[in-house]
Amino acid sequence: MGWSVLGIFTLALFAPFLHRLLGRATGWVLALFPFTLVVFFGRHLPILPGERFATSWSWVPSLGVDLSFVLDGLSLTFVLLIGGIGALVLIYSGAYLGEQSGGGRFFAYLLLFMGSMLGLVLSDNVITLFVFWELTSISSYLLIGFHHQTDSSRASALKALLVTGAGGLLLLAGLLLMMLAAVQLGLPLETAGRISAMFSVNFQQHPLYMPILVLLLLGAFTKSAQVPFHFWLPAAMAAPTPVSAYLHSATMVKAGVYILARFHPILGGTLQWKTLMIGVGVVTMLVGAIMATGQRDLKRILAYSTISVLGILTTLLGVGTVQAIEAAVVFLVAHALYKAALFMVAGNIDHETGTRDVTRLGGLRSLMPVTAITGILAAFSKAGAPPMFGFLGKEALYTAKLDIETIGLWLIIGAVVANVLLVAMSLVVAVWPFFGSFRQTPKTPHEAPISMLLGPVLLAGFGMFVGLIPGAFDRSVGSAMSTAILGFPVEMKLKLWHGLNPESILVMALSGFTLATGFVLFMKLRPWLTHTLELACRLEPWGPGVRRAWQEGRLLHELTCRLEPLGPTRAYERLLAGLAWSAQGVTRLIQSGYLRRYILITILAVVGLVSYPLLHSIQPQLSQNAWQIRPHEAVVALLTLAGAIATVRARYRLTGVAALGVTGLGIALTFVMFGAPDLAMTQVMVETLTVILFVLVFYHLPPFVPRSTRRQRFRDLVISMSAGLVMALVVLATASIHLEPVLSDFFARQSLSAAYGRNVVNVILVDFRALDTLGEITVLAVAGFGVYALLRLKARQKGEVQK
Amino acid sequence: MKSLILQTASRYLIVLLVIFSVFILLRGHNEPGGGFVGGLLIAGAFALYGLAYEPKAARRLLRLDPRTIIGVGLVTAAGSGLAAVWHGQPFLTGQWLPYPIPFLGKLGTVFFFDLGVYLVVLGTALLVLLTLEEE
Numbered sequence: 058m059g060w061s062v063l064g065i066f067t068l069a070l071f072a073p074f075l076h077r078l079l080g081r082a083t084g085w086v087l088a089l090f091p092f093t094l095v096v097f098f099g100r101h102l103p104i105l106p107g108e109r110f111a112t113s114w115s116w117v118p119s120l121g122v123d124l125s126f127v128l129d130g131l132s133l134t135f136v137l138l139i140g141g142i143g144a145l146v147l148i149y150s151g152a153y154l155g156e157q158s159g160g161g162r163f164f165a166y167l168l169l170f171m172g173s174m175l176g177l178v179l180s181d182n183v184i185t186l187f188v189f190w191e192l193t194s195i196s197s198y199l200l201i202g203f204h205h206q207t208d209s210s211r212a213s214a215l216k217a218l219l220v221t222g223a224g225g226l227l228l229l230a231g232l233l234l235m236m237l238a239a240v241q242l243g244l245p246l247e248t249a250g251r252i253s254a255m256f257s258v259n260f261q262q263h264p265l266y267m268p269i270l271v272l273l274l275l276g277a278f279t280k281s282a283q284v285p286f287h288f289w290l291p292a293a294m295a296a297p298t299p300v301s302a303y304l305h306s307a308t309m310v311k312a313g314v315y316i317l318a319r320f321h322p323i324l325g326g327t328l329q330w331k332t333l334m335i336g337v338g339v340v341t342m343l344v345g346a347i348m349a350t351g352q353r354d355l356k357r358i359l360a361y362s363t364i365s366v367l368g369i370l371t372t373l374l375g376v377g378t379v380q381a382i383e384a385a386v387v388f389l390v391a392h393a394l395y396k397a398a399l400f401m402v403a404g405n406i407d408h409e410t411g412t413r414d415v416t417r418l419g420g421l422r423s424l425m426p427v428t429a430i431t432g433i434l435a436a437f438s439k440a441g442a443p444p445m446f447g448f449l450g451k452e453a454l455y456t457a458k459l460d461i462e463t464i465g466l467w468l469i470i471g472a473v474v475a476n477v478l479l480v481a482m483s484l485v486v487a488v489w490p491f492f493g494s495f496r497q498t499p500k501t502p503h504e505a506p507i508s509m510l511l512g513p514v515l516l517a518g519f520g521m522f523v524g525l526i527p528g529a530f531d532r533s534v535g536s537a538m539s540t541a542i543l544g545f546p547v548e549m550k551l552k553l554w555h556g557l558n559p560e561s562i563l564v565m566a567l568s569g570f571t572l573a574t575g576f577v578l579f580m581k582l583r584p585w586l587t588h589t590l591e592l593a594c595r596l597e598p599w600g601p602g603v604r605r606a607w608q609e610g611r612l613l614h615e616l617t618c619r620l621e622p623l624g625p626t627r628a629y630e631r632l633l634a635g636l637a638w639s640a641q642g643v644t645r646l647i648q649s650g651y652l653r654r655y656i657l658i659t660i661l662a663v664v665g666l667v668s669y670p671l672l673h674s675i676q677p678q679l680s681q682n683a684w685q686i687r688p689h690e691a692v693v694a695l696l697t698l699a700g701a702i703a704t705v706r707a708r709y710r711l712t713g714v715a716a717l718g719v720t721g722l723g724i725a726l727t728f729v730m731f732g733a734p735d736l737a738m739t740q741v742m743v744e745t746l747t748v749i750l751f752v753l754v755f756y757h758l759p760p761f762v763p764r765s766t767r768r769q770r771f772r773d774l775v776i777s778m779s780a781g782l783v784m785a786l787v788v789l790a791t792a793s794i795h796l797e798p799v800l801s802d803f804f805a806r807q808s809l810s811a812a813y814g815r816n817v818v819n820v821i822l823v824d825f826r827a828l829d830t831l832g833e834i835t836v837l838a839v840a841g842f843g844v845y846a847l848l849r850l851k852a853r854q855k856g857e858v859q860k
Numbered sequence: 861m862k863s864l865i866l867q868t869a870s871r872y873l874i875v876l877l878v879i880f881s882v883f884i885l886l887r888g889h890n891e892p893g894g895g896f897v898g899g900l901l902i903a904g905a906f907a908l909y910g911l912a913y914e915p916k917a918a919r920r921l922l923r924l925d926p927r928t929i930i931g932v933g934l935v936t937a938a939g940s941g942l943a944a945v946w947h948g949q950p951f952l953t954g955q956w957l958p959y960p961i962p963f964l965g966k967l968g969t970v971f972f973f974d975l976g977v978y979l980v981v982l983g984t985a986l987l988v989l990l991t992l993e994e995e
Contacts, residue, residue, distance in 0.1 A: 734892035742900035753992045813966045814889040827952040834980040838930045841984030
């Protein structure tokens with residue numbers, strides 16, 4: 058299992074080269090890998106409830122982090138979705154991108170995502186899981202910002218990254234708390250990070266349960282676009298359509314749902330879990346469905362309906378009864394199939410006509426017959442019409458909701474409302490563009506190429522196949538997946554026809570009502586939306602605007618258009634702007650551009666930060682023989698002091714530098730006298746190079762003019778004196794603290810015997826602490842290149858001015 | 861800034877300084893010295909030469925671009941640590957030849973690490989100094 062993840066990452070590395078070699082055929086070739094993956098994992102089908110396969114590679118055993126992978130019903134279903142849809146999306150992308158530049162990069166990102174998502178659903182260790190989780194966020198960021206030349210694309214990518222990234226941090230905090238709690242509850246550290254080991258302990262009585270739950274849910278909610286974090290998903294539609302089909306409907310946005318499902322047996326079932334999940338889920342379900350109705354962009358409609366479905370899934374996991382989990386399982390898989398198909402259909406329409414605005418589309422059925430049939434099939438599945446897979450999902454959903462006692466009625470009403478809207482919108486997406494009279498579009502449409510039809514046709518066809526033979530699904534993965542989510546074995550039995558009993562009649566009536574109302578709404582919605590050919594988001598006063606909008610039949614669009622920027626998007630933008638503003642303020646305060654100001658701030662900060670702990674905790678003391686100064690020591694000290702005074706009082710730069718050199722050499726002499734020849738050598742070399750440097754810049758400097766006033770000079774004197782005083786105190790303090798000489802003893806003893814060197818300082822630098830030195834020389838190299846770049850930049854600017 | 865005295869002196873000095881810097885590098889393990897000081901020393905030598913003649917002359921004498929030297933130094937230092945990984949020990953653990961080499965004494969990967977430090981310091985200092993001299 059680990060190899061498959063590693064394999065995809067490796068393939069991602071080579072994707073750009075393959076693309077250069079193969080051109081448009083890259084998609085077909087790359088698709089072979091995920092296809093192999095499906096076959097490889099498919100050999101575990103049918104997976105039995107409770108069956109598990111595990112492998113593990115050691116990573117950081119001392120911290121309880123390992124690369125352990127587990128395959129059970131839940132992860133197998135996800136793996137098959139990731140591999141299967143992934144293969145189709147790769148094939149689709151080849152034709153969709155065509156001759157666009159950056160194709161190699163695109164495939165690399167897509168494969169990077171595929172590997173991360175695969176790792177995410179297979180991980181058994183929470184830290185590994187988090188790493189893959191972040192990788193999906195990053196690859197999603199890269200893919201949304203694929204058209205990085207456009208501002209909106211970059212802004213959308215950043216939005217998605219910041220929202221899911223922030224959620225990721227919360228998730229990490231939650232997972233670490235979980236590990237902590239697991240250790241406190243008696244798991245050994247080596248296995249405390251294993252999800253499979255966490256089943257054996259009871260978190261729900263632990264005092265950390267509530268923080269863990271909240272952090273985990275926040276992480277999942279941001280990823281799965283739950284209200285109020287949903288706003289990044291419609292914005293993410295800036296990504297190329299295959300990406301939207303793959304990441305933002307079928308797989309990545311389900312990562313949050315996956316986490317919730319994965320931790321359901323460990324954390325689920327409590328009142329807090331139910332309240333939070335059902336509350337957020339229902340709101341998301343309704344908000345998504347309502348916002349979808351006002352959109353005219355095909356992809357945005359699909360994005361909002363995805364949000365709604367994710368809300369439904371969260372609600373079902375929150376309810377947590379056997380029926381609810383089974384419904385979630387069916388709904389999740391059905392949605393992945395039909396939504397990916399619908400996105401690809403939308404992509405075909407966009408690709409062939411040049412527009413995604415649904416009001417500008419119509420009558421395409423004779424021009425794009427295959428796309429049309431596929432779209433209608435997928436939309437029927439989405440609408441939950443028999444005999445599609447989506448129908449089973451809807452039936453299961455209603456059955457599950459009927460089951461709950463107290464709030465069941467309200468949930469049913471909410472679900473029916475949301476589903477009616479979803480039915481209408483699925484018809485808008487997949488029926489509207491193909492029927493009615495033909496409308497002129499930017500491009501002359503014709504049927505999409507085979508590679509762009511294969512994906513949607515197979516996915517929609519598969520949806521119908523599962524709908525007709527529901528037993529194939531529940532026997533192969535459905536039961537095992539429900540078992541994995543519930544934590545105890547269940548046997549799932551999906552049926553198209555439930556026979557005649559009061560409950561099934563009620564469910565069927567609800568389904569029929571949903572379909573009929575949805576269809577009526579769609580017929581109504583069509584004229585409502587068609588009237589709004591001009592951009593409806595103009596800034597009008599609310600009162601008369603609303604009345605006119607109602608008369609003109611575009612109230613819905615107006616309302617959702619106005620709602621959208623009022624929601625969390627606004628908070629996000631305010632937050633971002635505030636951050637930039639405060640960063641700017643701080644930068645302006647600290648980085649004034651004057652060297653003297655920088656030095657002033659640095660010295661003041663050091664004095665402040667060092668003197669506080671110094672005066673509070675350590676009493677610097679003079680050692681007893683402090684006043685036994687030998688004559689030559691006194692001479693060197695006086696020389697150093699005289700050099701410093703002369704530097705400050707110098708009227709010419711050259712004098713100043715020479716005097717500074719005296720101080721430096723005096724310090725070097727001090728090092729020699731007190732047994733630090735290495736330091737002394739380095740000090741002398743640095744002094745020498747400083748002089749050379751000075752000679753080099755001497756000619757470029759403006760004439761030396763003392764600018765400071767008397768007051769400023771007094772201020773500088775005070776600051777420099779205090780800095781000197783603090784440094785002197787630090788030296789005294791280090792001399793007066795009695796440290797256990799463990800380390801210095803160790804180095805002195807081991808230097809010759811273990812590292813074959815008599816110079817302890819050097820041995821520490823190149824052997825005992827070699828990693829530190831490696832870091833230091835790397836920093837040195839980077840700093841050198843920085844200086845070089847700055848000098849070159851300046852030289853080039855000068856050259857331009859001269860031209 | 862052409863000075864006959866400086867030019868003549870630096871022509872002889874640079875030979876001595878380069879030899880001295882290698883000496884400093886080699887003795888570093890047992891006596892005061894080492895890659896850092898050695899690197900600074902040789903950088904100073906080349907900077908002096910560049911000052912006496914012109915930066916181009918110093919670059920010619922150096923043969924390699926300072927940027928290349930930095931890269932080679934970093935790779936040498938990091939690469940010297942890999943020998944330990946090969947033997948299953950932590951990265952950068954010193955590996956030693958069992959017998960001393962004439963003139964050098966005991967030879968180990970630590971020497972190559974120090975050589976890397978020497979090269980990085982030399983490259984960085986010269987990169988800055990020579991670029992400044994060319995201004």
